[in-house]
Amino acid sequence: MSANKPIVLVVDDSPDSLGMINTALDEAGYTVLMSLSGEQALNITEQMTPDVILMDALMPQMDGFECCQRMREKLPFTPVIFMTGLTDSENIVKAFKCGSSDYVSKPIHPDELIARIRTHLLHANMLGDAYEALDKAQQFLFALNRDAHLQWATPGARQILDLHEQPDALLHTILAHYQDNNPAPLEAQFGKRTLNISFFKVDPAQHILFKMEQSATVFDATKLEAALDVTKREAEVLLWVAQGKSNKQIADILHLSPRTVNKHLEQLFPKIDVDNRAGATSVAIRTLLTC
Numbered sequence: 001m002s003a004n005k006p007i008v009l010v011v012d013d014s015p016d017s018l019g020m021i022n023t024a025l026d027e028a029g030y031t032v033l034m035s036l037s038g039e040q041a042l043n044i045t046e047q048m049t050p051d052v053i054l055m056d057a058l059m060p061q062m063d064g065f066e067c068c069q070r071m072r073e074k075l076p077f078t079p080v081i082f083m084t085g086l087t088d089s090e091n092i093v094k095a096f097k098c099g100s101s102d103y104v105s106k107p108i109h110p111d112e113l114i115a116r117i118r119t120h121l122l123h124a125n126m127l128g129d130a131y132e133a134l135d136k137a138q139q140f141l142f143a144l145n146r147d148a149h150l151q152w153a154t155p156g157a158r159q160i161l162d163l164h165e166q167p168d169a170l171l172h173t174i175l176a177h178y179q180d181n182n183p184a185p186l187e188a189q190f191g192k193r194t195l196n197i198s199f200f201k202v203d204p205a206q207h208i209l210f211k212m213e214q215s216a217t218v219f220d221a222t223k224l225e226a227a228l229d230v231t232k233r234e235a236e237v238l239l240w241v242a243q244g245k246s247n248k249q250i251a252d253i254l255h256l257s258p259r260t261v262n263k264h265l266e267q268l269f270p271k272i273d274v275d276n277r278a279g280a281t282s283v284a285i286r287t288l289l290t291c
Helices: 015-027 038-047 064-072 089-097 110-136 155-162 167-179 221-228 232-241 247-254 258-271 277-290
Strands: 007-011 031-035 052-056 080-084 102-105 140-144 150-153 186-190 193-202 208-214
Touching (some): 007 015, 015 031, 015 110, 031 038, 038 064, 052 064, 052 110, 064 080, 080 089, 140 167, 232 277, 258 277
Parallel strands (some): 007 031, 052 080
Antiparallel strands (some): 140 150
């Protein structure tokens, strides 16, 4: 599979439908994964994350509605487009309730399907960029439903939550803290660090948003220097990259030129096995929270 081609997972129990869709998507420049059942599709998503999922509504054993609902637990942001001959409003509403992003009616018209895929890919990429920007600005956000199930999280927030010894219990504690109308932030332990978790807002879908904030003691360049085997100056530059600062801002803080900052980054990225600022931020956050 080409790293530059979006991956589309097609879930349909009809080999004829799979063949037709595979041909159309392949000609349009997509990498296509095919599944004949919902269970097989869930197994595939355990191994990799497709960019778009096309889901047949009616399948034996596990229908598309159940499959989509279970996928949403792992892939909250991946577009899922239902393919269905059930065009009555009851089934359309059912599809959206279980997590569908869109639907197309059978028989499938390839041009329409590809247009919808392109639109959802664009929106998904924009959403991903927005979450990455939040993480760079140290705005680690996540959302819970009323049952304390994680609905979504920015990448940085998910990394932090995964460090907790009992993440499910933590989410229930966070929700209970909110329901008690306690205005004070909740302190929680992640690795060797204590972070503050506070209520942010309730979104239109009635998900409860929370944000995590790191204390100033977390931001210590010496910890990065020791843990990552980088120079003192590289550690200082990485520290400010992780806080969302531009090269010019870092240059002003460290009394360097932007060109020198860029040179340090060029030397730093290979040392920590990343190729961009987002990757460096992720490494820095995880290092600071665990060392």
